Amino acid sequence: MEIKNQYVLITGATSGIGYELAKLFAQNGYHLIIVSRSHEQLLEKANEFKQYGIKVITLSKNLFKEDEVYSIYSELKLNNISPEILVNDAGQGVYGKFEDTDIYRELDIVNLNIGAVLILTKLFLKDRISKGSGRILNLASIASKTPGSWHSVYHGTKAFILSWSEAIREELTNTGITVTALLPGPTDTDFFNKAHMTRSKILKDKDNLGSPAEVAQDGYNALMSGEDKVISGLKNKLTVAMSNLASDSMAAHRMGKMQEPQDV
Ligand SMILES: NC(=O)c1ccc[n+]([C@@H]2O[C@H](COP(=O)([O-])OP(=O)(O)OC[C@H]3O[C@@H](n4cnc5c(N)ncnc54)[C@H](OP(=O)(O)O)[C@@H]3O)[C@@H](O)[C@H]2O)c1
Numbered sequence: 001m002e003i004k005n006q007y008v009l010i011t012g013a014t015s016g017i018g019y020e021l022a023k024l025f026a027q028n029g030y031h032l033i034i035v036s037r038s039h040e041q042l043l044e045k046a047n048e049f050k051q052y053g054i055k056v057i058t059l060s061k062n063l064f065k066e067d068e069v070y071s072i073y074s075e076l077k078l079n080n081i082s083p084e085i086l087v088n089d090a091g092q093g094v095y096g097k098f099e100d101t102d103i104y105r106e107l108d109i110v111n112l113n114i115g116a117v118l119i120l121t122k123l124f125l126k127d128r129i130s131k132g133s134g135r136i137l138n139l140a141s142i143a144s145k146t147p148g149s150w151h152s153v154y155h156g157t158k159a160f161i162l163s164w165s166e167a168i169r170e171e172l173t174n175t176g177i178t179v180t181a182l183l184p185g186p187t188d189t190d191f192f193n194k195a196h197m198t199r200s201k202i203l204k205d206k207d208n209l210g211s212p213a214e215v216a217q218d219g220y221n222a223l224m225s226g227e228d229k230v231i232s233g234l235k236n237k238l239t240v241a242m243s244n245l246a247s248d249s250m251a252a253h254r255m256g257k258m259q260e261p262q263d264v
Pocket residue numbers: 011012013014015016017018035036037038041061062063064088089090091092112139140141142183184185186187188189190191192194
């Protein structure tokens with residue numbers, strides 16, 4: 001494998017889809033800048049990725065906090081590093097009816113799923129536009145396509161990410177910079193534990209969950225070929241096609257039935 005003299009900045013690289021994406025970049029000879037909260041997890045994963053002969057920089061940051069997001073680029077600048085690829089993977093959900101959920105947790109989720117993505121992308125573009133090259137992969141979701149009762153704030157953040165990704169992609173035509181959105185369906189990661197969502201009907205049959213490695217491969221391929229978006233997996237493509245035919249209120253009703261607790 002040829003080692004490329006290029007860095008990939010990837011948030012959420014210690015678990016699930018982000019971890020599988022980071023592994024793919026390492027296997028393809030890219031140096032990595034990996035970001036998450038757990039210092040121990042970052043060191044463990046960095047040691048694993050270094051086996052592919054690449055360099056790995058670990059940045060322990062809580063992306064709920066705006067100042068910690070900004071500090072990523074200031075630390076990279078101090079070391080004269082300009083990542084060629086940005087992967088905005090880190091994201092979380094909050095499960096429950098909006099009337100019951102914790103507003104402070106929801107605002108943290110908005111900061112992580114939207115705020116951190118906007119800040120990192122803005123800083124990436126300011127750095128890369130003059131260089132005339134760059135690739136951005138944003139983790140959207142099939143949740144971007146439907147109002148998600150019982151998971152409403154999360155679905156809203158992912159709808160934002162898909163809409164905004166398509167819009168800036170258009171603005172960036174002829175700059176040498178591409179923007180790709182990855183839309184996984186329910187995938188077998190720690191996401192549902194973090195969202196306190198394990199009692200949801202959507203998890204009744206765990207065999208329905210997708211593989212994070214397959215999702216990552218679909219995202220990697222779409223990013224490298226400069227596609228605007230990819231829905232990972234045939235079943236998820238069909239789900240999106242069906243929800244495109246339904247009215248928003250029908251889609252919200254259907255999602256409510258799918259995502260409500262198993263004991264309802
Ligand atoms: N799993 C699914 O069904 C699914 C479906 C569609 C889209 N997605 C999207 O895919 C992305 C990755 O999710 P996943 O399923 O792979 O989840 P995961 O296994 O829980 O991984 C999340 C990653 O993000 C990091 N992270 C979480 N909160 C953070 C914070 N405040 N600051 C910095 N890093 C943080 C985690 O590390 P630390 O906890 O150590 O910080 C971890 O590395 C998310 O954007 C999610 O919305 C997931």
